[in-house]
Amino acid sequence: MVKKILFVCLGNICRSPAAEGIFNQKIKERDLENFFVVDSAGTGSWHVGNLPDQRMRTTALSRGIELTSRARQIEENDLYEFDHILVMDKDNLNAVKSLIKDDMHTMNSKIKLILSYSKKSQLDEVPDPYYGGQNGFEKVLDLLNDAIEELIDSLID
Numbered sequence: 001m002v003k004k005i006l007f008v009c010l011g012n013i014c015r016s017p018a019a020e021g022i023f024n025q026k027i028k029e030r031d032l033e034n035f036f037v038v039d040s041a042g043t044g045s046w047h048v049g050n051l052p053d054q055r056m057r058t059t060a061l062s063r064g065i066e067l068t069s070r071a072r073q074i075e076e077n078d079l080y081e082f083d084h085i086l087v088m089d090k091d092n093l094n095a096v097k098s099l100i101k102d103d104m105h106t107m108n109s110k111i112k113l114i115l116s117y118s119k120k121s122q123l124d125e126v127p128d129p130y131y132g133g134q135n136g137f138e139k140v141l142d143l144l145n146d147a148i149e150e151l152i153d154s155l156i157d
């Protein structure tokens with residue numbers, strides 16, 4: 001059975017496209033591409049249609065990860081479509097959960113903070129790098145790299 005994974009952040013130009021790129025790289029390395037469908041989305045609409053932020057693209061490329069997705073806004077149908085929805089921070093978590101209608105509260109269990117999978121980091125949230133410096137982009141990739149390794153392990157059990 002193919003599992004469908006959606007990564008979500010605010011703008012869909014920094015953190016969630018990076019998560020999508022890392023996930024794709026890892027399943028390729030582990031020869032698991034046929035078992036997953038992966039996508040990303042933002043809770044906001046400001047950057048819809050845009051490539052990821054140039055700073056994130058450059059930082060990811062320096063680690064061999066090319067980010068080519070176009071930003072889109074999450075919609076209610078995504079809650080049905082995807083099996084696992086991994087968000088970057090608690091604002092994203094609240095925004096995604098606010099899309100849940102009263103009659104579909106079982107959806108709650110498929111929406112999680114991505115860092116809940118991390119065994120190394122004490123952080124709950126992937127910090128938004130948009131208004132910060134280069135270190136912030138490196139930090140995002142470090143945090144996501146660790147958490148996504150654990151996420152994939154948990155999904156193939």
Ligand code: 4NP
Nearest residue numbers: 009010011012013014015130
């Ligand atoms: P992201 O970062 O949620 O990781 O894509 C941001 C991108 C854009 C903005 C904020 C965060 N913005 O305010 O436009």
